[in-house]
Amino acid sequence: MTRHPEMDQVTSKLTELLGGRCSTASAVREQHGKDESWHFPKAPDVVCFAKSTEEVSSIVKICAAHKVPVIPFAAGTSLEGHVNAVSGGVSIDLNEMNEILRVSPEDLDCTVQPGVRRKQLNEFLRDTGLFFPIDPGADASIGGMASTRASGTNAVRYGTIRENILSMKVVLPDGRIISTGHRAKKSAAGYDLTKLYIGSEGTLGIITEITLRLYGIPEAISAATVSFPDIEGAIQSVILTIQSGIPVARIELLDEVQVDAVNRYSNLELPVQPTLFLEFHGSPAYVKEQAERVSEICSEFGAEGFKWTTQAEERTKLWQARHDAAYAAMALRNGAQIWATDVCVPISRLADCILETKKDLADSFLIAPLVGHVGDGNFHLSFVIKKENPEELEEAERLNSRLIKRALSMDGTCTGEHGVGLGKKKYMYLEHGDAVDVMAAVKQALDPDNIMNPGKILPERAAE
Missing domain, CATH: 3.30.70.2740 (Alpha-Beta Plaits)
Incomplete structure (x- = not known):
């Protein structure tokens, strides 16, 4: 990879702007050129540690003037090479932008900076009686979750991150700052820019604030496990549960190979069979009723050993094991x-x-x-x-x-929640056809110099 010819000028200007928060150290650069994916790392030339929307804007303006690539970085937990600096350039680390700016319990919403982690947010919200339900497993940043259209174990009841963002503040490729919407629960005013930026993976701008929907913490929560002699029985139980309108909060399937791995790693003693992990939210009576109805459905498909608990410690152990599956x-x-x-x-x-x-x-x-x-x-x-x-x-x-x-x-998608990044972009034409050209037109209009996380999402036509 050829180093950008104006990189030294850009580095000098960024150092003047940020001082010690601009780094060219090899260890720092290498850390910011990889995520948790299988893709081989590619380090940026410079890493900038931003503390505000205005600083992000200033960094982007410098890079835009010299047509130097910009790659946003936070938790680094993405799974398709989203943060890899395939063309070098400047990585903007958003971890120091980690303030919870506002919580409005009466409106069931809050506004956070992109470096806020999901566990941090829920710990902050605990005394308000509210919680943020999107749970992708990793302790991801909210900005990263928005950028990759994250989902997780609670999506069956609460939806994905897409359904739970009201508006965002975004730094455009030329450094301008925009708000994509307001806090109203609905709007018919113009194009839905919020949805445009959700899942854009840093290719159209950098998200610097996010306004989120919140939910009341359920009065009662129970978790359950149930094992099946075959994987088809487990799947059919899930389908019938959903079709029956039972509002299960989480339904997770582990095949026998994954159960064996989880038993060893997390010291569980589950039967080494296809297994469902479930969670129910509601009043104590309603939670009990849900668990009993699902148990009956599972038994129709040969399930044995339906076990459920309302004990917080047991629930935590179970879901930690699920999150540690990888x-x-x-x-x-x-x-x-x-x-x-x-x-x-x-x-x-x-x-x-x-x-x-x-x-x-x-x-x-x-x-x-x-x-x-x-x-x-x-x-x-x-x-x-x-x-x-x-x-x-x-x-x-x-x-x-x-x-x-x-x-x-089967009329499905190449990625339900990991995002496209580097790994799935060659399947984009297979999935979307000529709609990819529309996406490319949007990219060209907003980022004509292709400085925003280049090489991600959009394939070459030849890759079809």
């Missing part, structure tokens, strides 16, 4: 890494998609535990690989491609 998968093989991928299909096609995927895995030499937010048709594979082995990379690519094309043939 690390549990990685621990199945010494020195391995995870190639994580996900798809989402209509729930009526979920069983077909998972069963065909399991057949592929049975014929492969790779280990790939399966886990999913199956209440909304979304599931993940974690290929346990060694990146230095070309055969393993090739096999993971083959299986991933088959999975994605299978999901698309």
Whole structure:
């Protein structure tokens, strides 16, 4: 990769602006050129640590004047190479922009800076009786969640981040600052710029404030596990539960490979069978009724050992084990890494998609535990690989491609929540066709010099 010819000038101006909060140290740059994905890291030339929207604007204006790439960075927990500086440039670290600016309990909303983490926000909200439900597993930043259109275990009841953002403040590629909306719960005034920037992965601007919907903490919460003799029974139980209108907060599926990994890593003693993790929210009586109805449905499909609890400690242990599923998968093989991928299909096609995927895995030499937010048709594979082995990379690519094309043939999507980044962009024409050209036109209009996180989301036409 050729270094940008005006990088020294840009670095000098950024140092003058930020002083010690502008770094060219190798260790700092390397940290900001990688996420938790399988993609090989690519470091930026400079890292800037911003503290305000105005500073982000000033940094972007300097970069825009010299046509130097800009890549936003926060928690670094993305899974498709979103923060990799494929063209070098300037990484803007937003972690110091971590203030909760406003909470309005009576309006059930709040405004935060992009570096606020989801656990930090919920800890702050606890005394208000409110919580923010989007839970992608990792302790991600709110800005990163907005940028990648994050989802997670609660989406079946509360929706994704898309449904829970009211407005944002964004720094445009030329450094201007805009607000995409206001706090009103609905608006018919003009184009919906909020939705445009949700999931844009830093390619259209940098999100510097987010106004979020909040919810009341449920009076009672219970969690349950139930195991099945086969994965089809587990999936059919989920489908019937959803179709029956039971408002389950979380429905997570772990296949037998993932259950075995979780048992070892998190010291659980679950039967090594396809298993559902569930959670119910509501009044004590309503939670009990939901659990009993779901237990009856599961028994129709051969389930055994439906166990549920309202004890906070037991619930926390269970969901921590679920959130640690990727690390549990990685621990199945010494020195391995995870190639994580996900798809989402209509729930009526979920069983077909998972069963065909399991057949592929049975014929492969790779280990790939399966886990999913199956209440909304979304599931993940974690290929346990060694990146230095070309055969393993090739096999993971083959299986991933088959999975994605299978999901698309079922009117699904190549990614339910991980985002496109580097890893999924070659499937964008397969999924969207000529609509990708419309996306490219939006990108060209807003970012004509392609400085905003270049190389992400949009493919070359030849990659179709």
